[in-house]
Amino acid sequence: MLLSWGMMPYILLISYKKRLFDPVDARKLHQHIVPRLGGVAFAPIQCCILVIALVCIYKLNIGELDLQVASWIILPSMALMVCGLVILFMIGIGDDLIGVSYKWKFVxxxxxxxxxxxxxxxxxxLYGLGFIIGIPAWIGMPLTVFVVVLIINAINLIDGLDGLCSGVVSIGLLVLGGLFASYGAWLHAIFAFITIGVIIPFFYFNVFGTSRRRRRIFMGDTGSMTLGFSIAFLVVSFAMNNHFIKPFADGAIVVAFSTLIIPIMDVARVMFVRWRTGRPIFKPDRNHLHHKLLRAGLSRHSALIFILVITLVFCLFNIVTVRYISNNIVVLMDLIFWIAFHWLFNRLEKRQMIVKLQLFINL
Known part of the structure; x- marks a missing residue:
């Protein structure tokens, strides 16, 4: 957290000197020039502190943590996760500086x-989800790749409101880190808490910084993609039925993905609406959840707090209910709540538009 806090002013200084700003257009909520390189601080600090933590745990025996597993089982996944962060970090910087085709980002x-x-x-x-238990490698491995790509893009697409992406990811990391720690999976818990520490200073500059004082910054694609991959790694690790990482738990997959239920279901809804109305599926619009809340009359900070609270409620609700109810019923309840929530806000949005139209006619 201290490293991230120290890097932010230097990133702001370089961004203003080189005029590396996020473009202002009709789809964006901001109306002033704002740097978009805040995510540059994430991956380097994550990788460095994780390596230091690994050295301290395995070589110096600091804390005398009972890892319960041999290092050769966990370290390959950590090493390749760091490689993935480096790849996305380079692609993200290229996109934030000069622009990268979405095809290359997808690759x-x-x-x-x-x-x-x-x-x-x-x-x-799948722990009985859809009445499926174990799945073979030829299905599970491609499914994992699809899920990782889905999570990365879902996190990227919700980065449209100050503090939203970093806030949702922080809540997910806090829940996953606490669960990993409770199971004794300390390496995964440490990585989750490292990432939270990196995000906290950015969240402050992003939400409470002001453009006039040159203290406001966006994370850009560099930050959203690396954060998306970080939480995707933890989600898949928690959902995996593997006693080397954690003990078996019946609701592991539901609990893991409940941390990302807001961005994933919001992306699914937006894609469905675009397909139903005949618009290009990948063309940006203003139909995401935070746009709907703003049109319904909420302020930016109120919309942010509302979405963060809903995210935390989903996590806590699923963690508790999977102990007593079938995974399929829990997922069905999540879907019913999500549909009812959007139905209610669609009505509020229409009423708000009617009020504005009446005020305009009176004027």
């Missing part, structure tokens, strides 16, 4: 997605 995301199955981390059990 890079598939490459880093393949690193998880190569390291032995892949979704091998």
């Amino acid at each position: 890079a995301q598939i490459m880093v997605g393949c690193l998880l199955p190569l390291s032995g981390v892949w979704i091998n059990d």
Whole structure:
């Protein structure tokens, strides 16, 4: 956290001197020039501190942690995860500075997605979800790559409101880190808490910084893609039925993906609406959840707090209910709540538009 806090002013200084700003257009919420290189601080600090933590744990025996597993089992997945962060870091910087075609970004995301199955981390059990238990490697490995790419893009697409992407990811990391620590999977817990520490200073500059004082910054694709891959690695690791990482738990896959239920379901809804209305699926618009909340009359900070609270509620609700209810019923309840939530806000949005129209007519 201290390293990230120290890097942010230097990133701001370089961004203003070289005029590396996020473009202002009709789809963006900001109306002033704002640097977009805040995510440059994430991956280098994550990798450096993780390596230091590994050295301290395995060589110096600091803390005398009971890792419960041999190092050769966990270290390959950690090493390839770091490689994936480096790849996305380079692609993200190129995109934030000069622009990179979405095709090349998609290829890079598939490459880093393949690193998880190569390291032995892949979704091998659905725990009865859809009445499916164990799944073979030829299905689970491609499914894992698809899930990783989906998570990276879902995290990237919700980065449209100050503090939203970093806030949602922080809540997910806090939940996963606590769960990993409770199971004794200390390496995964340490990585989750390292990432939270990196995000906290950025969240402050992003939400509470001001453009006039040159203290406001965006994370850009560099930050959103590396954060997406970081939490994807932890989600797949938690969802995997592998006693080397953690003990078996019936609701592991539901609990793991509940940390990302807001961005994933929001992307699915937006894609469905675009397909139903005949618009290009990958063309940006203003139909994401935070756009709907703003149109319904909420302020930016109120919309941010509302989404973060809903994210935390989903996580806590699923963690508790999977102990007593079937995974399929829990997922069904999540879907019902999500649909009812959007139905309610669609009505509020229409009422808000009617009020504005009446005010305009009166004027």
